[in-house]
Amino acid sequence: MDFNLLRLCVYLLFLSLCNLVYLPYACAADKFVINHSDSESDRRYQYTYELLDLIIQETNADFGDASIEVTNLVMSRNRIFKSLQDGQTINVMAEASNEEWNTKLIPIPIPIRKGIxxxxxxxxxxxxxxxxxxxxxxxxxxxxxxxxxxxxxxxxxxxxxxxxxxxxxxxxxxxxxxxxxxxxxxxxxxxxxxxxxxxxxxxxxxxxxxxxxxxxIPLATYYYVSPTKPRLANRIKVGLLRMIENGKFDKLFYQWHCEYLMRSQLNKRKLFKISNPLVVESQMTSIMGKDFLFNSSLDASSICQKYLKP
Structure with missing residues (x-):
């Protein structure tokens, strides 16, 4: 066989493997393409963007370099869902759990906002x-x-x-x-x-x-990944579990949210609860357990003392 043809075949096989598994240091850099906010006033996704960046840093040694790109398109949630399915316009998004997304995309069922x-x-x-x-x-x-x-x-x-x-x-x-x-x-x-x-x-x-x-209203925010990008889903899950284990996740979560948890004084409010037909509560706790979720009956100030800067 011609040497150049053989080399090409080996290279194509190598690229195929990169799409199926993670090879430390070997495969091309991962590219995460995320959604654009609905408007300049919409800051709901900033925490999830920063968390994703830290997940990438946490997994560099295992998965290699990666980049995050924000699409320049502003899309409705339904259009985002369709775009995630083919993985062309965007390939990952942090979104509230629902059955259709759970079945047609790759969910990482770790509630990254602890249910708050x-x-x-x-x-x-x-x-x-x-x-x-x-x-x-x-x-x-x-x-x-x-x-x-x-x-x-x-x-x-x-x-x-x-x-x-x-x-x-x-x-x-x-x-x-x-x-x-x-x-x-x-x-x-x-x-x-x-x-x-x-x-x-x-x-x-x-x-x-x-x-x-x-x-x-039971609600969980998960990272959802295009079914065409299982490697990215695996990387997010590995990074999240690692950050939870080493404490970096809680540090980021509470630094972002303690101000509002303390101001709201949830433990002193009248609490009413309704069910959410789009959320499976057992899924919210399937990986991390119930203790991972924020408990609204507790005093947030006592929890936040260790995370807020003096």
């Missing part, structure tokens, strides 16, 4: 703060019209529970709709509400975070 986005506090207009202060039951809470993104899994859970849900596909417009009184409550993850109120403060100075109620 399932503790929903309400952004409201200041004029309605006494209204929520007097809520004593889930039934009373459900009588208040509430807002949600049209493709959010929490929308499905709230509608199934009996909430009157007003929807919008546009992230920014939900805050405008709340300001105009289209709905009274706007449930946001405890990791989202405070920074969003601060971000929109100039446009909507009347918006505040309610101090009295927390609605628990």
């Amino acid at each position: 986005q399932g503790f929903r506090v309400f952004i409201i207009k200041n004029e309605n703060k006494n209204l929520l202060a007097n809520i004593d039951s889930l039934e009373q809470l459900m009588r208040l019209r509430t807002g949600s993104g049209s493709q959010w899994s929490t929308r499905v859970a709230m509608k199934q529970a009996g909430f009157d849900v007003v929807e919008s596909a546009q992230y920014d417009s939900l805050f405008n709709m709340l300001s105009k009184g289209r709905f009274i409550t706007f449930g946001r993850g405890v990791n989202e509400a405070y920074q969003e109120v601060e971000l929109f403060q100039k446009r909507y100075p009347e918006l505040i975070v309610d101090e009295h109620i927390v609605l628990n």
